[in-house]
Amino acid sequence: MSxxxxxxxxxxxxxxxxxxxxxxxxxxxxLSSVLIRNPEKRGAVAQRFDVPVCGDLDxxxxxxxxxxxxxxxxxxxxxxxxxxxxxxxxxLSETPPAxxxxxxxxxxxxxxxxxxxxxxxxxxxxxxxNARVAVVRSGMLGTATEAQVSCAHGYHxxxxxxxxxxxxxxxxxxxxxxxxAPIVNPNIEDxxxxxxxxxxxxxxxxxxxxxxxxxxxxxxxxxxxxxxILVRGDLGEISGTTVRYLNNELKPMIAELIRHDSGxxxxxxxxxGNRVTSETTxxxxxxxxxxxxxxxxxxxxxxYVNPFFPGHMSDDEVGIAHCLQLMAEYVDxxxxxxxxxxAAQDHYLGMMIDKAAETGVPVxxxxxxxxx
Amino acid sequence: MTQTRFAVIGGGRRAxxxxxxxxxxxxxxxVSSVFVRDPEKREKLAQEWKVPTCGTLDDLLTSKPEFVVxxxxxxxxxxxxxELFxxxxxxLSETPPAxxxxxxxQLxxxxxxxxxxxxxxxxxxxxxxxxxxxxxxxxxxxxxAEAQVSAFHGYHxxxxxxxxxxxxxxxxxxxxxxxxxxxTAVEESSERRAEECQxxxxxxxxxxxxxxxxxxxxxxxxxxxxxVLVRGDRGEIDTTTVRYMEQNAAPVTAELARxxxxxxxxxxxxxxxxxxxxxxxxAHEPRLLKGIALGDKWIFxxxxxxxxxxxxxxxVATCLQGMAEYVGxxxxxxxxxxAAQDHYLGMMIDKAVETGMPVxxxxxxxxx
Numbered sequence: 001m002s003x004x005x006x007x008x009x010x011x012x013x014x015x016x017x018x019x020x021x022x023x024x025x026x027x028x029x030x031l032s033s034v035l036i037r038n039p040e041k042r043g044a045v046a047q048r049f050d051v052p053v054c055g056d057l058d059x060x061x062x063x064x065x066x067x068x069x070x071x072x073x074x075x076x077x078x079x080x081x082x083x084x085x086x087x088x089x090x091x092l093s094e095t096p097p098a099x100x101x102x103x104x105x106x107x108x109x110x111x112x113x114x115x116x117x118x119x120x121x122x123x124x125x126x127x128x129x130n131a132r133v134a135v136v137r138s139g140m141l142g143t144a145t146e147a148q149v150s151c152a153h154g155y156h157x158x159x160x161x162x163x164x165x166x167x168x169x170x171x172x173x174x175x176x177x178x179x180x181a182p183i184v185n186p187n188i189e190d191x192x193x194x195x196x197x198x199x200x201x202x203x204x205x206x207x208x209x210x211x212x213x214x215x216x217x218x219x220x221x222x223x224x225x226x227x228x229i230l231v232r233g234d235l236g237e238i239s240g241t242t243v244r245y246l247n248n249e250l251k252p253m254i255a256e257l258i259r260h261d262s263g264x265x266x267x268x269x270x271x272x273g274n275r276v277t278s279e280t281t282x283x284x285x286x287x288x289x290x291x292x293x294x295x296x297x298x299x300x301x302x303x304y305v306n307p308f309f310p311g312h313m314s315d316d317e318v319g320i321a322h323c324l325q326l327m328a329e330y331v332d333x334x335x336x337x338x339x340x341x342x343a344a345q346d347h348y349l350g351m352m353i354d355k356a357a358e359t360g361v362p363v364x365x366x367x368x369x370x371x372x
Numbered sequence: 373m374t375q376t377r378f379a380v381i382g383g384g385r386r387a388x389x390x391x392x393x394x395x396x397x398x399x400x401x402x403v404s405s406v407f408v409r410d411p412e413k414r415e416k417l418a419q420e421w422k423v424p425t426c427g428t429l430d431d432l433l434t435s436k437p438e439f440v441v442x443x444x445x446x447x448x449x450x451x452x453x454x455e456l457f458x459x460x461x462x463x464l465s466e467t468p469p470a471x472x473x474x475x476x477x478q479l480x481x482x483x484x485x486x487x488x489x490x491x492x493x494x495x496x497x498x499x500x501x502x503x504x505x506x507x508x509x510x511x512x513x514x515x516x517a518e519a520q521v522s523a524f525h526g527y528h529x530x531x532x533x534x535x536x537x538x539x540x541x542x543x544x545x546x547x548x549x550x551x552x553x554x555x556t557a558v559e560e561s562s563e564r565r566a567e568e569c570q571x572x573x574x575x576x577x578x579x580x581x582x583x584x585x586x587x588x589x590x591x592x593x594x595x596x597x598x599x600v601l602v603r604g605d606r607g608e609i610d611t612t613t614v615r616y617m618e619q620n621a622a623p624v625t626a627e628l629a630r631x632x633x634x635x636x637x638x639x640x641x642x643x644x645x646x647x648x649x650x651x652x653x654x655a656h657e658p659r660l661l662k663g664i665a666l667g668d669k670w671i672f673x674x675x676x677x678x679x680x681x682x683x684x685x686x687x688v689a690t691c692l693q694g695m696a697e698y699v700g701x702x703x704x705x706x707x708x709x710x711a712a713q714d715h716y717l718g719m720m721i722d723k724a725v726e727t728g729m730p731v732x733x734x735x736x737x738x739x740x
Contacts, residue, residue: 142556143554145553145554146551146553146570175547175549177547177574177576179518179576179581181517181518181579181581181603181605182515182517182605183605184514184605184606184617184621194605199518199581201574201583203549203572205549205551208553209553210551210553210570212572222623223615223623223625224606224607224608224615224616224617224623225603225608225615226608226610226613226615228599228601228610230599232553232596234553234554234555234556234565235556235595236595237595237596237597239597239599240611242597244594244595244596244597245595246556246595250556252593252594252595254594
C-alpha cells in the first residue's frame, strides 16, 4: 500500500497536526508540499518539520497531491477552497469551511454543491465517540430519540449530536441560555487564577427527537471538568461509557465500552475523561509497548478497532488520521464521510445556538440550500 | 440508645415503608398505633403487620406517640397536620405537605410558621445523594455554581438540586419544556411499549444554575439511569466520580465508593455497587451498606448497619431519627418551609412547561 499523498495550505497549529501524522505514520501518509505564503514562516516550518514547502498554488499542485488540506483561518478558507475546485483539485477543509451563513451558502453554490469537497471534522471519528456512534447504528438502543452532548464547542458538539440522533437537515427549534461561573485555572502554575467563563446550554427540538447541547470552555483545558454524553433510544441508552439495553429476551443488560490500550496504566484517564479500564492482562507485554490505542470493546464484541495501531497518537490524532484515510478513499470514488453540506449544517446550527442564547428567544433553524 | 415511639396515619405504600423500617430496627423505633379509617383495611393491616391500629385520632393520641407520621392523600394531609398541631402533637408529613401554593401558604400560617412540623423528604437522604451533598458542602469543590439532577420527579428532584447548590429561598427564573418519546419498559417478563414524557428545566439563580431533567421511566426501567452533576470553581462531581484539586493545584480524580458487607472482595464489590447504586430501582433493594468513602475518607457512615435496609429505608430511618431529635429540642432536618419551597418550584417548572414562557419564582411567605 503506497501512502496517501496530500498537499496542504497553512502552517498554523491545526496544520502542524497533519504534519505530525505524516511523521508518526509515514507508511500511510505523505505530504507532497505545504503552501505557506509568508516566506519567514515557510522557512521556519520547513526547518522545524523537515517537509517540502512552497510559496504559491502552482508549485503546490505541481507536487501532485491526491487532494489538498485547507488549514487556514476561516475568513480566507472559502476562497482557497473555491480556487482549488476551479482547478479541479479535491479539497479537505478544516472546520468550519466558511465563517458565516452567507459564506457557507456562497461556498456551497460556487463549488457545484460541494462536489469533491469534504471537511475534516474529527470529533465523531475519535475512538470513544466513534464507538458510541457504532452502538447507535447497531440498533441495540432501538431508534435514537435523544442525545445530550457536553464535550465540544459549537459545530463540533453539534456534529456529534446530529450523528448520535441520526438526523440530517430537518428544521429544528432551538432554545438556548448562557451561564457565567468562576473556575480556578489549574493550568497556571502557582497562580490558581480564578477566571470567569461562560457555559452555553441549548435544547434542539426536532419534534420527534431532542438534542441537548451543553459546553463550557474549561472542558477542553482542565481535568476538573469532564465530558458527558447521553444517548437514548426506545430500547436502551448510553450514559458516558455505560450501555444499558434490552437483549433478545428483553432482559435488561448493562455493559461497558472499554478502551484497550497498549503501554497503558489501567488507572489512567484519557484526554476526554473516559475511564481507561482496560485490564491489560490480555496484553501481557503491553506495559513495555509504546502507548497506543487498540480499540474499544462492548461485551465480547470489538465495536471499534483502531486501524492506525500501533501508532503513538492522541484520540484527536486518530480522528484526523481517519479523515485523511477516508478522504483518500473518497477521491478514489468511495463514499462521502463528512460533506460540505454536513459541515455547513453543523456550523449553521452552532451559530443559531449562539443567536438563541444571545437573544433569549427560541429560534427556528430552517433548511438551507444544502439540504435538498 | 432510647427507642423512639411514633404513630402513623394512613395505610398506603409509603406508610408501609415506615412500618417496615420500624420492624427492621426494633431497638430504635416502635409503632404506637396506626390510624386507618376504613375498618376492613385497618383489620388487614393489623393482621399483616402485627401493629396496634385504631380508627380515630383520639385513640391514636392516647397511644402516646412522640410524633405522628402523616401518610395520606395530598388533599387530606394539611387538614390532619393542622389538627395535630392544634392538639400539640408534632407531625412528620409525607411529601408534599399540601397540594398547591394556596394550601402551602395556609398550612404555614395555621401552624405558626411550621412549628412542630417536619417533612419526610427522603430522596436527599439516600446514601449516595447524601454523600454528594456532604462532598459539596465540605468545600472540596470550592464554591458551588451548578447542579444538574436527573434522578427524581418534581419536588424530590428540586430538593436535591437546592441542597447541592446550597440555595435557600432566593428568587429564581425558570425555563422548562417537555419531550415525549417512546420507551420499552420491561416489568417482570412482559414488555410494555409506552410514550413517556420527560421534563427538562433550567433554574437560573443569577450566580448559580440548576438543571432539572426527569423521565418517569427512570423510576421503572433498568435502561434509564440517574445522572447528577455538581460543579464548583475547584472541581466537580459527575455522578460518582469526583474531580478536584489538591493543595498544590494538581487535579485529582476519586470515586465515591459504596462499601457493603456482602462480597468476597471489597474492591469488586465497590465497583459493582457504583453501577447498581445509580439505578433508581436499586434504592429499593435490601443492602448491607457500611458507608460511602471518597479516597481515604469516609464521607458517609450508615448508622443503621448491620440492619438489612434498602437505600430508601436508610433515608426513611434517617428522617425518623431526625424527627425524634427535633421533638427533643434539636434542629430540624427538613422544615415545612423547605418542603413548601421545593414543591412550589416543582409546580413553577410545570407552569413554565404549560405556558412555554420563562417564569419567575418569587420568594413566598416562608422565605423570611
